[in-house]
Amino acid sequence: MIMTSKSPTQKQKMTSAIVIVAEHAEGRIKPVTYEVIAFARKLQRHTSSSPISILLLADEVENPAQELADRCGLDVTAMRIPAMQSYNGELYVQVLAEFLADMHPAFVCTAHTSQGQDYAPALAVKLSAACITGVGDLIGQGKETAFARPTYGGKVIAHLQPRSPTAVITVQPGIHNAAAKPGNTKGNVTILTPSAQNRRSRSLGIKQADADTARIGDASVIVAAGRGIGEEDNLDNIRQLAALFAKSAVAGSRIVCDLGWLGYPCQVGVTGTTVSPQLYIACGISGAVQHVMGMQGSEFIVAINKDPSAAIFQVADIGIVEDLNAFIPEFIRVYNSEKGGQNG
Numbered sequence: 001m002i003m004t005s006k007s008p009t010q011k012q013k014m015t016s017a018i019v020i021v022a023e024h025a026e027g028r029i030k031p032v033t034y035e036v037i038a039f040a041r042k043l044q045r046h047t048s049s050s051p052i053s054i055l056l057l058a059d060e061v062e063n064p065a066q067e068l069a070d071r072c073g074l075d076v077t078a079m080r081i082p083a084m085q086s087y088n089g090e091l092y093v094q095v096l097a098e099f100l101a102d103m104h105p106a107f108v109c110t111a112h113t114s115q116g117q118d119y120a121p122a123l124a125v126k127l128s129a130a131c132i133t134g135v136g137d138l139i140g141q142g143k144e145t146a147f148a149r150p151t152y153g154g155k156v157i158a159h160l161q162p163r164s165p166t167a168v169i170t171v172q173p174g175i176h177n178a179a180a181k182p183g184n185t186k187g188n189v190t191i192l193t194p195s196a197q198n199r200r201s202r203s204l205g206i207k208q209a210d211a212d213t214a215r216i217g218d219a220s221v222i223v224a225a226g227r228g229i230g231e232e233d234n235l236d237n238i239r240q241l242a243a244l245f246a247k248s249a250v251a252g253s254r255i256v257c258d259l260g261w262l263g264y265p266c267q268v269g270v271t272g273t274t275v276s277p278q279l280y281i282a283c284g285i286s287g288a289v290q291h292v293m294g295m296q297g298s299e300f301i302v303a304i305n306k307d308p309s310a311a312i313f314q315v316a317d318i319g320i321v322e323d324l325n326a327f328i329p330e331f332i333r334v335y336n337s338e339k340g341g342q343n344g
Contacts, residue, residue: 016047016048016050016106017050017051017052017053017103017104017105017106017107018040018043018044018050018051018052018053018105018106018107018109019052019053019054019055019100019103019105019107019108019109020033020036020037020040020052020053020054020055020074020108020109020110021054021055021056021057021092021096021108021109021110021116022054022055022056022064022068022076023036023110023111023113023115023116024056024058024064027060027063027064028064028067029064029067029068030111031178031217031218032111032113032173032217033068033111034071034072034178035111035171035173035174035175035176035177035178036109036110036111036171036176037052037054037072037074037178038176038177038178039109039135039171039176040052040107040109042138042176043107043109043138043145046138046140046145047106047107047145051075052074053074053075053076053077054068054069054072054074054075054076054077054187055076055077055078055079055096055099056068056076056077056078056079057078057079057081057084057091057092057095057096058078058079058080058081058084059080059081059082059083059084059085060080061078061079061080061191062078062189062191064078065078065189065191066189068187069186069187069188069189070186070187072187073184073185073186073187074187075187075188075189075190076187076188076189076190077099077189077190077192078189078190078191078192079095079099079192079193079194080191080192080193081095081193081194081196083196083197084196087115088201088202089115089118089119089122089201090199090200090201091196092119092123093119093122093123093126094196095194095196096108096119096123096126097123097126097127098194099194100127100166101126101127104165104166105166106165106166106167107166107167107168107169108123108127108129108166108167108168108169109169109170109171110168110169110170110171111170111171111173112133112134112135112170112171112172112173112274113173116170117133117170120133120168120170121133121168123168124167124168127166127168128164128166129162129164129165129166129167129168130162130163130164130166130167130168131167131168132147132149132160132162132167132168132169132170133149133169133170134149134150134170134172135147135148135149135169135170135171135172136148136149136150136157136172136175137175139159144161145161146159146160146161147159147160147161147162147169148160149172150270150293155289172274173217173273173274173275173276174217174274174275174276174294174295174297175274175276175297215249216249216250216251216265216266216268216273216275217273217274217275218247218249219247219248219249219275219277220245220246220247220248220277220278220279221242221245221246221247221248221249221277221278221279221280221281222242222248222249222250222251222268222275222277222279222280222281222295222298223238223241223242223245223248223249223250223251223281223283224238224250224251224252224253224268224280224281224282224283224285224295225238225250225251225252225253225256225261225262225283225284225285226252226253226255226256226282226283226284226285226286226291227253227255227256227259227284227286228283228284228285228286228305228306228307228324229256229283229284229324229325230284230325232259232261234325235250235261235262237283237324237325237328237329238250238283238328240328240329240332241281241283241328241331241332244332244335245279249266250262250266251266251267251268251273251275252266252267252268253267253268253269253285253288253291254267254269254271254272254290254291257272268291268294268295269288269290269291269293269294269295270290270291270293270294271290272294273294274293274294274295274297275294275295275297275298276295276297276298276299277298277299278298278299278300279298279299279300279301279302280295280298280300280301280302281301281302281303281304282295282301282302282303282304282305282312282316283304283305283324283328284304284305284324285303285305285310285312286305286307286310286311286312287303287310287311287312287313287314287315288311289311292311292312292315296315300317300318301315301316301317301318302316302317302318302319302320303315303316303318303319303320304320304322304324304327304328305319305320305321305324306321306322306323306324307321308321
């Protein structure tokens, strides 16, 4: 059911509520939003907070808002902002701060993506709230709950407790399985039209990355290259290996992206993208903690490295000690030979 209002004048006092800010693009809800919902439900069990609701900001809100409500069974408040054809951090902070000021939620949760990292700190300032970013899990601390997040490049896990009535939390992608709807419940959708105007900045649009470097977060199979591949030309082996799998993507470690061999949208790790594909093939990657933190949620990990003492083997399900530039072409040759024999 969709209800429409001209402005967000009716605000419910919800001192223990959890609010999720949805992330979307091109009229579709991004998968990471469902991971944040799973985290929020876990947070609700830990803290006895209730209820959970979702906020969605866009110029066209009806379809994505209904998608969320139907899939998750949660109420969605959609903010229709005609001035925001694409993401604008200034508008996000302005609209969210105004709407949440009288709501007094206990927690405001969003994804720890470039977008979430952009507006979350400013929103926390506006709400006089705590801001805890990059949260991976919840830790029970007596009668209270602490938020666990990696620090010092992932070498230390910090446990943080907010000391303000409201906390803005950004949730690390790739850790929590996307939430499933409990039962057959359907959430309600309320559409509001706040008066919002960007005064200091305006969005000019979004330029899509090349197909080879885009959306590694959505791939079922990721083939990642490290410095150990030797030289940029050897990326051809990585691409050919990735091409054997459906819904695959090529990624890289930070050094590979710093060298310019791959674009930064391909970077996996603490300072890049956190991924959790069904299969992660690490090629020539040493296994630095910063990289491992970004891919350890993968369902199955294969590591190819000629150094038998490489740290990546400690997290791999299968380790192959071999020169990858010899192994990968031979693997592809055998695969194609076997496939051709079956087709024949």
